[in-house]
Amino acid sequence: xxxxxxxxxxxxxxxxxxxxxxxxxxxxxxxxxxxxxxxxxxxxxxxxxxxxxxxxxxx
Amino acid sequence: xxxxxxxxxxxxxxxxxxxxxxxxxxxxxxxxxxxxxxxxxxxxxxxxxxxxxxxxxxxxxxxxxxxxxxxxxxxxxxxxxxxxxxxxxxxxxxxxxxxxxxxxxxxxxxxxxxxxxxxxxxxxxxxxxxxxxxxxxxxxxxxxxxxxxxxxxxxxxxxxxxxxxxxxxxxxxxxxxxxxxxxxxxxxxxxxxxxxxxxxxxxxxxxxxxxxxxxxxxxxxxxxxxxxxxxxxxxxxxxxxxxxxxxxxxxxxxxxxxxxxxxxxxxxxxxxxxxxxxxxxxxxxxxxxxxxxxxxxxxxxxxxxxxxxxxxxxxxxxxxxxxxxxxxxxxxxxxxxxxxxxxxxxxxxxxxxxxxxxxxxxxxxxxxxxxxxxxxxxxxxxxxxxxxxxxxxxxxxxxxxxxxxxxxxxxxxxxxxxxxxxxxxxxxxxxxxxxxxxxxxxxxxxxxxxxxxxxxxxxxxxxxxxxxxxxxxxxxxxxxxxxxxxxxxxxxxxxxxxxxxxxxxxxxxxxxxxxxxxxxxxxxxxxxxxxx
Amino acid sequence: xxxxxxxxxxxxxxxxxxxxxxxxxxxxxxxxxxxxxxxxxxxxxxxxxxxxxxxxxxxxxxxxxxxxxxxxxxxxxxxxxxxxxxxxxxxxxxxxxxxxxxxxxxxxxxxxxxxxxxxxxxxxxxxxxxxxxxxxxxxxxxxxxxxxxxxxxxxxxxxxxxxxxxxxxxxxxxxxxxxxxxxxxxxxxxxxxxxxxxxxxxxxxxxxxxxxxxxxxxxxxxxxxxxxxxxxxxxxxxxxxxxxxxxxxxxxxxxxxxxxxxxxxxxxxxxxxxxxxxxxxxxxxxxxxx
Ligand code: HEM
Ligand SMILES: [Cu+2]
Numbered sequence: 001x002x003x004x005x006x007x008x009x010x011x012x013x014x015x016x017x018x019x020x021x022x023x024x025x026x027x028x029x030x031x032x033x034x035x036x037x038x039x040x041x042x043x044x045x046x047x048x049x050x051x052x053x054x055x056x057x058x059x
Numbered sequence: 060x061x062x063x064x065x066x067x068x069x070x071x072x073x074x075x076x077x078x079x080x081x082x083x084x085x086x087x088x089x090x091x092x093x094x095x096x097x098x099x100x101x102x103x104x105x106x107x108x109x110x111x112x113x114x115x116x117x118x119x120x121x122x123x124x125x126x127x128x129x130x131x132x133x134x135x136x137x138x139x140x141x142x143x144x145x146x147x148x149x150x151x152x153x154x155x156x157x158x159x160x161x162x163x164x165x166x167x168x169x170x171x172x173x174x175x176x177x178x179x180x181x182x183x184x185x186x187x188x189x190x191x192x193x194x195x196x197x198x199x200x201x202x203x204x205x206x207x208x209x210x211x212x213x214x215x216x217x218x219x220x221x222x223x224x225x226x227x228x229x230x231x232x233x234x235x236x237x238x239x240x241x242x243x244x245x246x247x248x249x250x251x252x253x254x255x256x257x258x259x260x261x262x263x264x265x266x267x268x269x270x271x272x273x274x275x276x277x278x279x280x281x282x283x284x285x286x287x288x289x290x291x292x293x294x295x296x297x298x299x300x301x302x303x304x305x306x307x308x309x310x311x312x313x314x315x316x317x318x319x320x321x322x323x324x325x326x327x328x329x330x331x332x333x334x335x336x337x338x339x340x341x342x343x344x345x346x347x348x349x350x351x352x353x354x355x356x357x358x359x360x361x362x363x364x365x366x367x368x369x370x371x372x373x374x375x376x377x378x379x380x381x382x383x384x385x386x387x388x389x390x391x392x393x394x395x396x397x398x399x400x401x402x403x404x405x406x407x408x409x410x411x412x413x414x415x416x417x418x419x420x421x422x423x424x425x426x427x428x429x430x431x432x433x434x435x436x437x438x439x440x441x442x443x444x445x446x447x448x449x450x451x452x453x454x455x456x457x458x459x460x461x462x463x464x465x466x467x468x469x470x471x472x473x474x475x476x477x478x479x480x481x482x483x484x485x486x487x488x489x490x491x492x493x494x495x496x497x498x499x500x501x502x503x504x505x506x507x508x509x510x511x512x513x514x515x516x517x518x519x520x521x522x523x524x525x526x527x528x529x530x531x532x533x534x535x536x537x538x539x540x541x542x543x544x545x546x547x548x549x550x551x552x553x554x555x556x557x558x559x560x561x562x563x564x565x566x567x568x569x570x571x572x573x574x575x576x577x578x579x580x581x582x583x584x585x586x587x588x589x590x591x
Numbered sequence: 592x593x594x595x596x597x598x599x600x601x602x603x604x605x606x607x608x609x610x611x612x613x614x615x616x617x618x619x620x621x622x623x624x625x626x627x628x629x630x631x632x633x634x635x636x637x638x639x640x641x642x643x644x645x646x647x648x649x650x651x652x653x654x655x656x657x658x659x660x661x662x663x664x665x666x667x668x669x670x671x672x673x674x675x676x677x678x679x680x681x682x683x684x685x686x687x688x689x690x691x692x693x694x695x696x697x698x699x700x701x702x703x704x705x706x707x708x709x710x711x712x713x714x715x716x717x718x719x720x721x722x723x724x725x726x727x728x729x730x731x732x733x734x735x736x737x738x739x740x741x742x743x744x745x746x747x748x749x750x751x752x753x754x755x756x757x758x759x760x761x762x763x764x765x766x767x768x769x770x771x772x773x774x775x776x777x778x779x780x781x782x783x784x785x786x787x788x789x790x791x792x793x794x795x796x797x798x799x800x801x802x803x804x805x806x807x808x809x810x811x812x813x814x815x816x817x818x819x820x821x822x823x824x825x826x827x828x829x830x831x832x833x834x835x836x837x838x839x840x841x842x843x844x845x846x847x848x849x850x851x852x853x854x855x856x857x858x859x860x861x862x863x864x865x866x867x868x869x870x871x872x873x874x875x876x877x878x879x880x881x
Contacts, residue, residue: 023566024411029342032409036341040406077610085610166605169676172656176614183622187629199635220633227625237687245679249672250605279687283694287821293632295810296817297733298698304733304814306706309698316697585604 084179087171088581089156094478095178096153097471100146101547103185104464107141108540110134115536118529121521131519132205133221137188139208140225143325144232145185147459150467151328152177152239155267157478159243161572161579162261164252164588169245173238180235187228191221207517209318210284212299212310216291223292226285233278240271252571254590258352261570262345265352266331269359273324276363277317284313308373315366323362325459327355329466330397333419335570336473337401340416341408342567347400354393354400361390371442380439387437394430398423413565414488415473418465421496425461429454432507447517450510456503465495468546475550476564480578481557487549494542501535606668613656620648657839664856665848674855681859685866688829692870695825699818699877703729707814710734732813739807741815744879747798751791752875755830758787759868762837762861770851774844781841784864788834795827822874829867836860 024032077085083095114134117125126134156174160167168174188203195202204225206215215222247260247268260268287298288310297303299310334345345351367375367383375383401423410416432454436442445451468491476482505528510516514525521529563573575583627641663669669677711727713720722734730741742748765780802808802819810820840860843849849857 024409029409032411033407036405036410037407040402081612082610084615085612087608087610167607170680171607172611172614173680175611176617179615179618180621183618183625186622187625194635200633220629220635223629223632227629231621231625237684241680241683241687244683245676248679249676275683275687276690279689279691280694280697283691283698287695287698287817290810290817290821296821297736297811297813298817300733301706301710302733302735303811303817304702304707304710304731304736305817306702306710309701309706312701313694313697582607 085175087167087175089160089168089171089174090478090579090581090583092168092171092174092178093153093155093157096149096156096181099178099181099185100150100153100467101550103141103145103149105543105547106185106189107138107146108543110138110141112536112540114138115533117519118521119533120530121523121526123520126519128519129205130202132207132517133192133203135517136205136207136225137192137203140188140204140228141185142459143208143321144229145181145188147325147463147467148232148236149178149181151267151270151325152236154263154328154332154467154470154474155239155243158474158572159246159264159267160250161477161575161583162570163247163250163255163264164571164584164590165246165250166582166584166587168242169250170242174242177235177238177242180231180238184228184231184235187224187231191224209314210288210310211314212288212291212307215288215310216299223289226289229285230282233282236274236278240274243267243271244275252584252587252590258349259590261331262334262348262351263328263331265355266327266329269355270324270327273320273327273359273362277320277324280313281317284310284317287313308370311370311373312366315369316363318369319366320362322455322458323358325463326466327359329422329463329470330355332466332470332473333401333422334404336415336419336469337404338569339473339565339567340413340419341405341410343404343408344569345400346403346406347396350396351400354396357393358390361386361393365390368437368442371439372446384437384439388434391430391434398427398430413472414483414485414492415469417489417492418469418472421492422461422465422469425457425465425496425499429457429462432457445510447515448510449506449514449516452516453503453506453510456506460499460503465499468495471546471550473565475553476560477572477577477579479554479557480559480576481553482560483549483553483557487545491542491545491549494538494545498535498538498542502532502539503535505529505531505535606663606670606673608663611656611659613652613659616648617652617656620645620652623648661843661848661856669853669855674853677855677859681855681862685862688866692822692825695818695822696873696877699822702814702818707731730815732815736811736813736816737807739809739812739816740805742798742802742806742808742819742879744875747794748875748879751794752871754787754791754794755868755871758784758791759865761787762864766857766861769844769849769854769857772851774847777844777849778841781837781844785834785837785841788830788837788864792827792830792834795823795830819878822878826867826870826874829870833860833864833867837864 076082083091086092086095111134113125114131117123117131156168159165191200191203194200200221201219203221204210204215204218205221206218210222210225247264251260287296290296291298291300291305297305299305299307301307330351334348334351338345365383365387367379368387371380371383405420412420432450436445436451436454472483472488509525509528509532512525514521560577562576564577565573571584571588572579574588623641623645625645627638627643627645630636630638630641632638707729708727710720710722710733711725714723725734732739761780761783765777765784768774768776768780808819809816812819837860840857843856
């Protein structure tokens, strides 16, 4: 099993939807996964761009 | 499903526990003690905050407005000591007390009476620290310690009785932290649920384990240093006096041998907490568990060998400057690993942004600024310019407020429903978050520019060219201070009532602590769970 | 899945003590002690009396708390699981003590190796100094210190080394005896250890008297005096604590406490005693000898 995760006795059943947290539909969840993935690429690109820009600044 | 495990009646639950005040004075229960630590921490957070608001008011405009320089110096020193030793450290210990037994499947902390003593040492120490202010009102002594939190000799050797009070307060706080650390180490080593190997330990426990080792390694050295200070002051020794063959720089070495690891002591518990929060709200397992564990260990080891970067300008030999510069910069490598793991945990996750998650995400950004400016300060040549300027003040507030205090807020929002069984108000939480983040940056971002422009720290008056940035900073500080009332109110309401939550609280939450009801029973994990 | 199997874990119920008032009282005592100390140092009010009150409270708690723990132990409340907690706890407590002494040894080495020689070289290297006549050699009371005679190693200090080393042997002998259930030897070994510790302290008191009255060696005797008294003083304080703790163990042994299987308190004190021993050896070499 993955370190840092727990099972008590037998494998844990999938977490029941919590009463308090907003319940997300599967479609919503996968939209969020896609969004965080896109954002990751954008941020990566931005960092790279800043790095390259830095190379152009004369010192 | 979450409540079934732990509610077997126990012989102890027969009800002969004292109630009222006696409950809190005598308790040996980790949850009660955790609650006391956290409450104390919140109170002292406001005490230290009020002190520094007076300071910011003084700095609103150039010239001496409200107070004498001596009093100003007392305020900044006691502010820092209160915030570090009485607000941030007790908050982390409170988390450990509440959560470690729940997270590792233990019935309680390993040494419960010692645990109680560890807490009850704090109020006397806080009184010792702040008493000299009151005494001065009655004409006894000349007020609190006026050396800043660093106690540098020879100023501290010459200072008044506030220094003695602070020295003894630090001794008592030190004993408290040592007792807490021993307890945490023993709990983690000896109380884990069967099957929970060290590499299945929750990262929060790992962070605290390294913290506890650092405390054990460095706090006694601080105790030794302030003891030498005490004998220099009253018993005629010459540790820090060149006329007797001593050296004031010796004090700086001893102090920072403790002082640098201390900043990691303040942050490692938060670094341990972050992956839990990020994983929960990204609905995805923590990325790089092992990498984070090894980074904690590497940071712990490195942090005790870099101390002299705090006094590059004191006149160290050049080889020493080089060594301390490079070793300091080396710390950013394991730190960068942590940043990578935090971000990678979120990547491709189904993220949602409840208050704890908002704090966690912003923590990464603001704490990143702390780390990057730290790298600038670690450069010996650059530090000659920045040392003892407001740049340093800004740097460590990004580390300690955004990294430390906002990390604690993350934990409070994340675990408050677990502790109370009620949901806090998400609306107020978000309001608190946005006000805090904006006003925090309004307060401290200008201080970078002030420092770059040459404004020294620890000074009640300044040249006219610094006026605008200082005014901005003061406005920010007051908004920041007032916003914390929302935080306190939100906590208060959540303790008193609110929508009930179930054991898991957050739908993405994983770990033993979420298998218990919210709030957990008085004795949790009387029968230890078995981890496979 | 919820019913954690009955064979769970250590199969045991961990002993979580009942609520106790001792910790709070102890903290109050320490507060009074600290407050009175600051008062005394600054001539602000009746400091000695406050300190005395604080000390009395602390002594009361020591008797009460430890007495309570001993009673719990005798009642069989502690089994293997708890025992292990105590052992880990004591080990890490001794680790903090090691670091406490490390601070003072650090100060000693820093002065001997770095700051004092530098102070002596100022003239040669930089052509400036307040004190051109200062040579920067060890031992020193500093450029402005009064002359003194350093403490020689081969008189009382060497004798004290022998005393402490043999006390380490006697306490080990007592442990041996305990493991083999030979109560007479246990008591004899402990009594010998307490006696050796007491003699050590007597010699040290004599040495301090000698230093102050005849050698001009005082706390105020610059770098040497400061490190000498701080290191030997804190060591002596720890020997005192250790001797008291050994005496308690001795009394408990006489009362028939401890068994070959269960004697954490004995071992904790023995560890502490060995730790004090090792500190003395380092101290003997670097403070008295070289
Ligand atoms: C890569 C990480 C870091 C580096 C390289 C770094 C480097 C430095 C340096 C060189 C200084 C001394 C500046 C001067 O006084 O001239 C400094 C000051 C300070 N840093 Fe950092 N730092 C880092 C992270 C942190 C963290 C994580 C914290 C706290 C949690 C922190 C807290 C402080 C504090 C409190 C001070 C000022 C202490 C004082 O003078 O009162 N730093 N840092
Ligand atoms: Cu540092």
